[in-house]
Amino acid sequence: MSYDTLRHFADSWGLLAMTxxxxxxxxxxxxxxxxxxxxxxxxxxxxxxxxIDG
Structure with missing residues (x-):
């Protein structure tokens, strides 16, 4: 999994899941x-x- 793929997932479905x-x-x-x-x-x-008693 490349950085761009992970970034795209986080920007779309990851944000929706967190919301x-x-x-x-x-x-x-x-x-x-x-x-x-x-x-x-x-x-x-x-x-x-x-x-506490005296």
Whole structure:
């Protein structure tokens, strides 16, 4: 495979594949089924796992 062939692939189909992957992974976070996990992750930093007692 020459450089020109690889460059042509990356400029056309590679860019399309990366764009579709980005849209898929970004859109996945807005699915209703992912809401519980997203809310849990958002508040998890405020929970005390090991409370310090005086």
């Amino acid at each position: 579709l992957t980005f849209l898929l992974l970004t859109g996945w976070t807005f699915l209703p089924a992912a809401r519980r996990g997203s809310e849990r992750a958002a508040i998890s930093i405020f929970e005390d796992e090991d409370p």
